[in-house]
Amino acid sequence: MENNICPVCGGLGWVIKNNGVKKCVCKYSEITENIFNRMNIPKRYRDKDLSNFVPDPEAGHEFILMRIEDYINSDDYEKGKGLFLVGSPGVGKTHLAVGILKEFFRRKGIVGLFYDTRSLLFKLKSSFDGSSSAREILEEVVETPILVLDDLGSERLSDWARDILHYIIINRYNDLKPIIITSNIDLKTSRKTEGDILENTLEERMGQAIASRLSEICEVLPVKGKDKRGSSLTEIK
């Protein structure tokens, strides 16, 4: 029964400190938990931070973390500049994007919004009968001070999905609102995979208008390294 009671404040939410009372850390974590819900940060990534991203020097992670630090500390985001984190699956792109969002909140009090692109499109589509909920979601995505679009371009897009993404990206571009993108395909230039197969680019999947705007407003950061997620599967193979 007593398991859920905070040992520091005994469940009051306040502790006596010096000459007054102070919010207990448990209340603070409750508040941040609510904020992370508002930001739509997935549960799996709640404890992911820039500070617990372990840099692999061989993969050039120190440089990536330095660029991210510079970005957060600069006023680039106010000018609508964003980041485009590109790399193979499992190298830590989503971890970094969540870390950036959380850092904007901690350092600047900015409450952004995280969306896995496919889930966003699915959510919009399933409520897109002209209903107010779809419009509200779309409005929130366009208006939020900082938006993460996770896994953009991971699949071929229908005309409808392309139109929606155009709408979001063009509106944010026009309003100088930054986007942090993660993707496993390049923005423009094709690259060869290990299997020597030429991959598609976002330009091919979403059109030149979007790709050129994104390359104008986003700094491209190639994230390299080992697949942290699928290493055991690779060994079985």
Ligand SMILES: Nc1ncnc2c1ncn2[C@@H]1O[C@H](COP(=O)(O)OP(=O)(O)O)[C@@H](O)[C@H]1O
């Ligand atoms: N350098 C790293 N340090 C700590 N954890 C990492 C690192 N790279 C990846 N991970 C972890 O590996 C898992 C997969 O990373 P994720 O960010 O989902 O990859 P991606 O989005 O590139 O596919 C996550 O649990 C993530 O926290």
Ligand SMILES: [Mg+2]
């Ligand atoms: Mg990811």
